Amino acid sequence: MSSGNDSCMNGQESVNYFSCIIRLWEWIGLGNLEDYLSYVDYLVWVFTPLAIVFILPLFILLFLYLSILFLHVYKRKNELKEAYSNNLWDGARKTLATLWDGHATIWHGYEIHGLEKIPNKGAALIVYYHGAIPIDYYYFLAKVIIQKGRTCHSVADHFLFKLPGFKLLLEVFSVMHGPQEECARALKNGHLLAISPGGVREALFSDETYTLIWGNRKGFAQVAIDAKVPIIPMFTQNIREGFRSLGSIKFFRWLYEKFRLPIVPVYGGFPVKFRTYLGDPIPYDPNLTATELAEKVKEGVQALINRHQKIPGNILRALLERFHRRQKDD
Structure with a gap:
């Protein structure tokens, strides 16, 4: 040697x-x-598939930041026109909606059923089930902008407003964190408004059983009563098969309950089929209390889950179903 x-x-x-x-x-x-x-x-x-399922959700975050970058470029280019136009951001919203709609079609074969239930004019409150990553809601927003020519205001958790760089994106797409008075004002002004009563808790701690985690929340119902608008239930098939969280691990639940830190790893990005279903509008009824209306809406969302989702959800089954459907279509 x-x-x-x-x-x-x-x-x-x-x-x-x-x-x-x-x-x-x-x-x-x-x-x-x-x-x-x-x-x-x-x-x-051995570890490449494991790495991929945790990396793919980061691409959604990257896509969001690319959207923000586009808005900043758009703003600089059009800042001189701001004084002459009341719809400065219409072009930007439609451009981003087209990009997100393309992503929805290619990666998830996205479909929406019942879009005609969204009014072309006037207010309505959309209430939806919150996936681990609400990418289905982003796709829904894109469809509303493209096909209805409307912007849907959204209610989001406070932590989203603390993310660096998100301020412009939230402003352009009319995202708010409440309170009830602000939500009611948006509806009274004739806007569409969407909210998920389960919020972050449902996103992180619901699972393949698609359990609604709303607790005793009824503020959204009171908002609809105050504004005298209908409520439209919404649910997206396979949203939990697209992205999953590790919320079943007790440490992450303790972290959230103790410090309100939504730090739960999310994995997925699987190209399963997404179908968003809109239920029949629940009309304004002055005889219903907020508690009664909230329960009625919950039953409406649950009915969509029972009708359109195989429970418990299964990632492999959802992938195979889309693969077989593609072969059949070809």
Whole structure:
């Protein structure tokens, strides 16, 4: 071994570079290089799928930041027109809606059923089930902008407003964190408004059983009563098969309950079929209390889940169903 090592050290041509690396590897006691490379290859094979399912959700965040970047560029380009136009952001909203709609079609074969129930004019409150990542709601917003020519105001959790760089995106797409008075004002002004009563808790801690985690929340119902508008239930099939959270782990639930920190790993990004279903509007009824109306809306969303979702949800089954459907269509 010493002679071979000397040859490497002296730079003799009789020993090529790769042979020197192998001899050096063996000399420092790390064993056979081929066995090591085989072991590394095995580890890569084992852990690559696991890495992918946690990396894919980051692409959604990246897509959101790209949307924000586009808005900043758009704002700078059109800032001189602001004084002359009341609809400065219409072009930006439609452009981003087209991009998100393209993503929805390609990756999830997205469909929406019942869009005609969304009024072309006037106010309505849309109430929906919250997935681990509400990407189905982003797709819904895109469809409303493209096909209805309307912007739907949204209610989001406070933590979203603390994310760096999100301020412009939230402003352009009329996202608010409440309170009830602001929500009622938007509806009274004739806007569409969407809210998920389950919010972050439902996103993180619901699972493949699609349990509604609304607690005793009825503020959304009171908003609809105050504004005298109908409520439209909404649910997206397979949203939990697209993205899952690790909310079943007790540590993450404790972290949220104790400190209100929504720090729960989300994995997925699976290209399962998404279908959003809009239920029949629940009309304004002055005889209903907020508690009664909230229960009626909950029953409406639950009815959509029972009718359109196989429970418990299964990622592999959802993937195979889309694959077989594609083959049949071809």
